[in-house]
Amino acid sequence: xRQLLNTLFVLSEDAYLSLKDDNVVVQNKDERLASIPxxxxxxxxxxxxxxxxxxxxxxxxxxxVAVSFFSPRGRYYCSILxxxxxxxxxxxxxFRIADDEKRSLPIAKSFIAGKVFNCRWVLERTKRDHAMxxxxxxxxxxxxxxxxxxxxxxxxxxxxxxxxLEGNAAKDYFFAFDDLILRNKDDxxxxxxxxxxxxDRLNALLSFxxxxxxxxxxxxxxxxxxDPYVGFMHVDRPGRVSLxxxxxxELRPVVADRFVLSMVNTGAIKPADFEERENGGxxxxxxxxxxxxxxxxxxxxxELTHPFLNEKMTWGLVPYVQALLLVRxxxxxxxxxxxLMWK
Amino acid sequence: xTVSIMSYRELLNGSTDYPExxxxxxxxxxxxxFCKRQWALIHIEQLWQENERTTAGQIEHQRVDDYGxxxxxxxxxxxxxxxxxxxxxxxxxxxxxVEFHKDDDxxxxxxxEGKWKPYPVEYKHGHAKTKDEDRLQLCxxxxxxxxxxxxxxxxxxxFYRETKRRxxxxxxDALRDQVVxxxxxxxxxxxxxxxxxxxxxxxxNACSLRNLCLPELGRKQSAKAYIQQCISDDAAGGK
Numbered sequence: 228x229r230q231l232l233n234t235l236f237v238l239s240e241d242a243y244l245s246l247k248d249d250n251v252v253v254q255n256k257d258e259r260l261a262s263i264p265x266x267x268x269x270x271x272x273x274x275x276x277x278x279x280x281x282x283x284x285x286x287x288x289x290x291x292v293a294v295s296f297f298s299p300r301g302r303y304y305c306s307i308l309x310x311x312x313x314x315x316x317x318x319x320x321x322f323r324i325a326d327d328e329k330r331s332l333p334i335a336k337s338f339i340a341g342k343v344f345n346c347r348w349v350l351e352r353t354k355r356d357h358a359m360x361x362x363x364x365x366x367x368x369x370x371x372x373x374x375x376x377x378x379x380x381x382x383x384x385x386x387x388x389x390x391x392l393e394g395n396a397a398k399d400y401f402f403a404f405d406d407l408i409l410r411n412k413d414d415x416x417x418x419x420x421x422x423x424x425x426x427d428r429l430n431a432l433l434s435f436x437x438x439x440x441x442x443x444x445x446x447x448x449x450x451x452x453x454d455p456y457v458g459f460m461h462v463d464r465p466g467r468v469s470l471x472x473x474x475x476x477e478l479r480p481v482v483a484d485r486f487v488l489s490m491v492n493t494g495a496i497k498p499a500d501f502e503e504r505e506n507g508g509x510x511x512x513x514x515x516x517x518x519x520x521x522x523x524x525x526x527x528x529x530e531l532t533h534p535f536l537n538e539k540m541t542w543g544l545v546p547y548v549q550a551l552l553l554v555r556x557x558x559x560x561x562x563x564x565x566x567l568m569w570k
Numbered sequence: 571x572t573v574s575i576m577s578y579r580e581l582l583n584g585s586t587d588y589p590e591x592x593x594x595x596x597x598x599x600x601x602x603x604f605c606k607r608q609w610a611l612i613h614i615e616q617l618w619q620e621n622e623r624t625t626a627g628q629i630e631h632q633r634v635d636d637y638g639x640x641x642x643x644x645x646x647x648x649x650x651x652x653x654x655x656x657x658x659x660x661x662x663x664x665x666x667x668v669e670f671h672k673d674d675d676x677x678x679x680x681x682x683e684g685k686w687k688p689y690p691v692e693y694k695h696g697h698a699k700t701k702d703e704d705r706l707q708l709c710x711x712x713x714x715x716x717x718x719x720x721x722x723x724x725x726x727x728x729f730y731r732e733t734k735r736r737x738x739x740x741x742x743d744a745l746r747d748q749v750v751x752x753x754x755x756x757x758x759x760x761x762x763x764x765x766x767x768x769x770x771x772x773x774x775n776a777c778s779l780r781n782l783c784l785p786e787l788g789r790k791q792s793a794k795a796y797i798q799q800c801i802s803d804d805a806a807g808g809k
Binding site for chain 1: 614615616617763765767768782784786787792793794796797800801
């Protein structure tokens with residue numbers, strides 16, 4: 228499989244990126260912080276107000292380096308869309324299928340089957356690895372509910388029905404989520420998923436990591452020539468990367484949730500890494516973001532054997548590979564979209 | 571697939587021309603001869619991925635890739651990066667090098683004294699291939715030149731950088747028939763926007779598109795079976 232190259236995170240608010248001889252140069256005021264060959268980079272995530280030079284953005288588009296801009300607090304602004312998106316036939320095929328519920332439904336079912344399966348195995352793992360610490364009965368109950376949801380997916384005849392099923396499964400899953408937190412229970416706990424704003428530290432972590440995963444999925448879809456805004460399950464809404472959200476469903480539990488839980492359970496993230504706002508919202512502070520991003524980057528370099536392709540690859544490559552499998556499904560090379568089903 | 575297979579002579583005598591919009595990249599003949607799916611991925615699906623071979627090829631090409639570096643040496647005129655096309659075959663591309671040898675049997679060239687005989691030279695990374703893909707590309711270039719200059723070209727050469735050797739290629743009717751045959755198929759596939767299914771072969775190891783093509787998919791169990799398998803294993807394992 229393809230090598231996953233490095234991601235360049237630019238976390239300093241005043242950093243400015245420019246191009247010099249196929250290198251990206253990171254500058255802070257007059258000081259040159261780094262100069263890195265673009266050929267060694269997979270993507271650039273820029274959390275700076277100053278941004279990047281048009282020349283650099285052009286070169287990145289040419290080399291296929293994904294560039295995304297965020298506010299220093301992590302709000303997503305935009306990405307560079309390079310020449311890779313020239314495949315109009317593929318995108319038209321994507322739109323045709325998205326317009327036709329009969330053809331979207333099997334793909335949506337795959338996303339959800341992957342999600343429910345992976346949710347269940349996040350619970351099962353904890354049950355198996357920490358039987359002495361956790362409420363095994365509650366976990367087993369929620370896991371059984373997910374198992375029964377998994378069995379019902381095939382019978383859904385409408386996308387709405389599938390969405391309902393998915394919503395219930397998510398409730399079942401998050402109902403047991405607090406049981407998965409094994410350390411610092413006073414500081415890290417989970418009652419219910421809150422997003423706008425996140426109201427506790429765990430939700431703050433989940434939100435931030437989901438943002439990172441969304442950005443990875445968006446970049447992966449763009450990289451293979453799909454339109455991340457046109458989904459099969461998430462309906463179109465201006466500004467929403469519906470297909471990236473579709474693709475994320477199966478990856479949330481296995482990539483993001485497991486990562487968040489391991490940060491908390493290993494004590495890698497601490498209460499001091501968060502700050503509270505006047506509205507009761509809780510967010511990662513500068514230091515917290517750095518801790519998470521460093522760990523996230525490390526996690527991406529870890530390897531797995533892809534259950535469908537049966538090939539070794541890094542976790543960081545998974546969104547890209549799934550996007551590619553989705554393309555191959557849309558082009559008719561595969562009889563169904565194979566989600567990453569990981570246990 | 572219903573493709574009208576024409577011989578080169580039939581094509582020449584026919585009256586149909588491809589409109590400019592339908593012209594295909596000449597270099598694609600080489601891809602198509604190597605692997606139909608690779609050609610479709612690059613030219614229909616517009617995918618491209620560099621590997622060390624393609625990058626090396628690009629760097630080497632930077633030198634010949636310059637029309638401005640054309641030169642005259644006595645009875646030899648060397649044109650680099652010459653854009654050529656054929657309406658009959660419906661292709662367009664760039665010749666690395668076309669030598670023009672001063673020759674009374676040649677053709678007149680605009681702005682040049684005397685008569686000249688064109689001789690295409692295609693530069694290739696690596697060494698001579700046992701398959702015909704490079705020869706086909708050269709032949710297609712020659713066919714373009716013949717149509718544009720209204721002349722006949724009996725031979726050309728492939729220059730391999732690794733061995734630093736020229737392989738002289740005789741441009742006979744059999745090779746021309748092959749070019750016409752392949753380009754007919756390519757036009758048909760392009761019209762349909764069809765990408766052939768993956769088939770794992772030995773050539774996949776050398777292919778730069780391997781990671782986008784996923785040739786192993788051709789041998790895989792169905793994705794439906796994979797999902798079903800995961801779900802039923804799940805019932806057995808998770809209790």
